[in-house]
Amino acid sequence: xxxxxxxxxxxxxxxxxxxxxxxxxxxxxxxxxxxxxxxxxxxxxxxxxxxxxxxxxxxxxxxxxxxxxxxxxxxxxxxxxxxxxxxxxxxxxxxxxxxxxxxxxxxxxxxxxxxxxxxxxxxxxxxxxxxxxxxxxxxxxxxxxxxxxxxxxxxxxxxxxxxxxxxxxxxxxxxxxxxxxxxxxxxxxxxxxxxxxxxxxxxxxxxxxxxxxxxxxxxxxxxxxxxxxxxxxxxxxxxxxxxxxxxxxxxxxxxxxxxxxxxxxxxxxxxxxxxxxxxxxxxxxxxxxxxxxxxxxxxxxxxxxxxxxxxxxxxxxxxxxxxxxxxxxxxxxxxxxxxxxxxxxxxxxxxxxxxxxxxxxxxx
Amino acid sequence: xxxxxxxxxxxxxxxxxxxxxxxxxxxxxxxxxxxxxxxxxxxxxxxxxxxxxxxxxxxxxxxxxxxxxxxxxxxxxxxxxxxxxxxxxxxxxxxxxxxxxxxxxxxxxxxxxxxxxxxxxxxxxxxxxxxxxxxxxxxxxxxxxxxxxxxxxxxxxxxxxxxxxxxxxxxxxxxxxxxxxxxxxxxxxxxxxxxxxxxxxxxxxxxxxxxxxxxxxxxxxxxxxxxxxxxxxxxxxxxxxxxxxxxxxxxxxxxxxxxxxxxxxxxxxxxxxxxxxxxxxxxxxxxxxxxxxxxxxxxxxxxxxxxxxxxxxxxxxxxxxxxxxxxxxxxxxxxxxxxxxxxxxxxxxxxxxxxxxxxxxxxxxxxxxxxxxxxxxxxxxxxxxxxxxxxxxxxxxxxxxxxxxxxxxxxxxxxxxx
Numbered sequence: 116x117x118x119x120x121x122x123x124x125x126x127x128x129x130x131x132x133x134x135x136x137x138x139x140x141x142x143x144x145x146x147x148x149x150x151x152x153x154x155x156x157x158x159x160x161x162x163x164x165x166x167x168x169x170x171x172x173x174x175x176x177x178x179x180x181x182x183x184x185x186x187x188x189x190x191x192x193x194x195x196x197x198x199x200x201x202x203x204x205x206x207x208x209x210x211x212x213x214x215x216x217x218x219x220x221x222x223x224x225x226x227x228x229x230x231x232x233x234x235x236x237x238x239x240x241x242x243x244x245x246x247x248x249x250x251x252x253x254x255x256x257x258x259x260x261x262x263x264x265x266x267x268x269x270x271x272x273x274x275x276x277x278x279x280x281x282x283x284x285x286x287x288x289x290x291x292x293x294x295x296x297x298x299x300x301x302x303x304x305x306x307x308x309x310x311x312x313x314x315x316x317x318x319x320x321x322x323x324x325x326x327x328x329x330x331x332x333x334x335x336x337x338x339x340x341x342x343x344x345x346x347x348x349x350x351x352x353x354x355x356x357x358x359x360x361x362x363x364x365x366x367x368x369x370x371x372x373x374x375x376x377x378x379x380x381x382x383x384x385x386x387x388x389x390x391x392x393x394x395x396x397x398x399x400x401x402x403x404x405x406x407x408x409x410x411x412x413x414x415x416x417x418x419x420x421x422x423x424x425x426x427x428x429x430x431x432x433x434x435x436x437x438x439x440x441x442x443x444x445x446x447x448x449x450x451x452x453x454x455x456x457x458x459x460x461x462x463x464x465x466x467x468x469x470x471x472x473x474x475x476x477x478x479x
Numbered sequence: 480x481x482x483x484x485x486x487x488x489x490x491x492x493x494x495x496x497x498x499x500x501x502x503x504x505x506x507x508x509x510x511x512x513x514x515x516x517x518x519x520x521x522x523x524x525x526x527x528x529x530x531x532x533x534x535x536x537x538x539x540x541x542x543x544x545x546x547x548x549x550x551x552x553x554x555x556x557x558x559x560x561x562x563x564x565x566x567x568x569x570x571x572x573x574x575x576x577x578x579x580x581x582x583x584x585x586x587x588x589x590x591x592x593x594x595x596x597x598x599x600x601x602x603x604x605x606x607x608x609x610x611x612x613x614x615x616x617x618x619x620x621x622x623x624x625x626x627x628x629x630x631x632x633x634x635x636x637x638x639x640x641x642x643x644x645x646x647x648x649x650x651x652x653x654x655x656x657x658x659x660x661x662x663x664x665x666x667x668x669x670x671x672x673x674x675x676x677x678x679x680x681x682x683x684x685x686x687x688x689x690x691x692x693x694x695x696x697x698x699x700x701x702x703x704x705x706x707x708x709x710x711x712x713x714x715x716x717x718x719x720x721x722x723x724x725x726x727x728x729x730x731x732x733x734x735x736x737x738x739x740x741x742x743x744x745x746x747x748x749x750x751x752x753x754x755x756x757x758x759x760x761x762x763x764x765x766x767x768x769x770x771x772x773x774x775x776x777x778x779x780x781x782x783x784x785x786x787x788x789x790x791x792x793x794x795x796x797x798x799x800x801x802x803x804x805x806x807x808x809x810x811x812x813x814x815x816x817x818x819x820x821x822x823x824x825x826x827x828x829x830x831x832x833x834x835x836x837x838x839x840x841x842x843x844x845x846x847x848x849x850x851x852x853x854x855x856x857x858x859x860x861x862x863x864x865x866x867x868x869x870x871x872x873x874x875x876x877x878x879x880x881x882x883x884x885x886x887x888x889x890x891x892x893x894x895x896x897x
Binding site for chain 2: 128129130131132133134135211212213214217326327424425426427429430431432433435436445446449463466467468470471472475476477
């Protein structure tokens with residue numbers, strides 16, 4: 116045995132996190148937040164200044180999509196690069212923990228294939244630009260009648276497959292996978308928002324609000340968004356089944372309002388723009404209707420939980436501090452209770468930072 | 480009934496919480512250390528910038544008011560029997576007046592001493608020089624922040640759990656750290672040779688200058704302002720030091736108890752129901768001494784707090800400590816222990832398994848084939864499984880065969896193959 120062999124990489128240490136002005140809401144964090152929100156505002160509503168930037172990507176866009184790069188191609192490219200660059204950081208940082216290595220590699224792969232390359236290639240083929248890793252209610256329109264019937268009744272095998280994929284994933288796979296593995300199978304292994312949060316957002320996870328009042332606000336907000344998306348989807352179906360009903364003219368308006376407020380402002384501008392200020396899971400915690408559905412299943416009908424190892428907890432608070440969802444993990448751990456919270460995305464960092472080996476993600 | 484708890488560490492706070500759960504009595508917690516309970520083991524994470532001081536508080540500040548636990552941030556200066564003018568003798572047995580340093584007095588029907596412990600220093604020359612400190616009390620956190628400013632070299636005295644934490648903290652703050660350890664290997668008093676060797680090498684590999692079989696002789700100040708300049712070891716060696724942390728253990732804090740007329744020895748003497756020599760006065764946690772001695776662990780303090788509440792409210796019987804357990808982290812290496820692992824364990828009295836990259840080891844100690852203790856370094860072990868085996872007197876064969884069911888490692892971690 117020599118000393119080199121006995122060196123464990125200091126991979127997961129959080130030395131100086133609370134003194135870093137980037138990581139602890141200093142001036143640089145606010146500037147970064149401004150930059151990120153600004154970028155989203157441009158992408159969504161004022162894309163002209165981005166045109167020269169997008170045109171730089173024309174060769175790549177021609178190669179992948181067979182068309183010139185637009186703002187969405189620019190956005191997707193920047194997003195994917197962010198996931199890969201910060202994913203590499205994540206892999207380096209957590210290299211001694213296989214759980215983090217596996218899920219980070221999966222998130223990076225899913226982002227590259229399902230959210231970037233495959234949609235581009237589909238566009239190039241002149242087919243529908245379809246995201247196999249997003250489902251209702253995160254993408255409400257995937258269950259709208261226009262979409263579903265067009266896909267399912269199509270005589271194109273690929274489009275039919277998309278239709279059945281969407282229905283199967285939403286109605287069957289989501290509850291079944293969540294029953295066995297908790298919502299983490301999606302939020303920390305598949306989802307694109309999760310991919311960015313778990314890579315680019317990792318340096319900011321300690322900024323989530325752990326107070327009881329934040330938890331109360333979270334429950335109201337996320338379930339209100341879920342109620343909204345259910346209502347919008349219901350309205351659209353109603354208008355489709357009964358076009359003559361007095362409700363029908365408002366269905367599309369409701370959808371547009373939802374798309375603007377939730378789809379753009381909340382999930383994009385605030386969801387990513389506020390990373391440096393409120394942690395990377397602002398959208399996932401307070402807004403995502405998919406997370407709300409998965410959370411309800413996780414809480415009431417899932418085998419997943421974080422278990423606590425007897426009485427070994429020393430109440431240090433590393434788990435709560437580094438929970439990106441703002442769960443006060445310690446409150447459960449120090450009582451020796453299992454943690455079964457709707458919001459838990461199963462990132463596993465609480466178990467990693469625990470200095471006494473008290474926490475473990477399990478599918479009982 | 481009004482219950483006054485002196486000390487808001489884990490023992491006092493756990494007592495307060497359980498008293499509130501079990502009763503409607505008035506509860507007052509007095510602490511001179513901090514206005515709100517914080518997790519003492521988390522101090523090191525504040526010093527390394529992993530957490531803020533606020534992060535170390537296990538309960539939000541509103542918790543206490545909501546649960547009608549009154550917090551007093553003051554020192555107790557004296558405790559005296561209560562002389563109420565109303566009754567015949569003018570003396571109410573078992574009632575007390577608690578006087579605060581700032582002048583306030585509180586009448587108490589029951590008092591719980593949870594005054595914890597304080598650094599045990601041995602009267603070294605120079606131990607009171609600026610730059611020399613302990614790492615136990617909240618004020619030590621602030622002292623460390625002052626002492627590391629502009630400092631380059633540090634000496635940590637003591638090869639125990641606080642010593643290694645202090646070394647890690649100072650190292651994280653960029654200081655060159657020398658550690659003086661009395662034993663021939665780190666924690667050799669507790670660890671069998673192999674484990675001690677692993678930890679010793681791991682600490683050295685972090686860049687800590689570990690001096691084994693070495694004690695502190697004296698601390699020497701510099702010329703300017705008298706701040707510590709270097710230490711002289713038992714072997715006469717001179718080691719530069721701008722900061723010295725003395726981590727040579729702790730002793731029960733009993734001054735107030737002594738003054739109040741409680742019987743004391745090393746700690747406040749109690750029976751197995753935490754009763755002291757005065758009626759309605761209890762002592763728990765680090766400051767208390769049972770017939771068999773003191774129990775100075777985070778976990779025992781918590782267990783004392785819960786049990787004393789049951790004694791006071793429910794008239795519970797003797798406190799019975801369950802199967803021993805503990806845990807610690809030596810830089811990157813986690814250690815968990817259940818039951819008894821004698822420091823002289825060898826291949827005839829234990830099964831030992833280890834691997835490098837990453838460092839993991841496991842030892843199952845037995846007496847004539849019956850398992851008495853399990854511990855792991857770099858392997859997380861389930862307390863309930865290990866404790867059940869030990870309590871039931873499981874054989875070494877059973878434990879070896881089922882060891883996988885005791886492993887608490889994260890998913891996808893390589894399996895332990897004993």
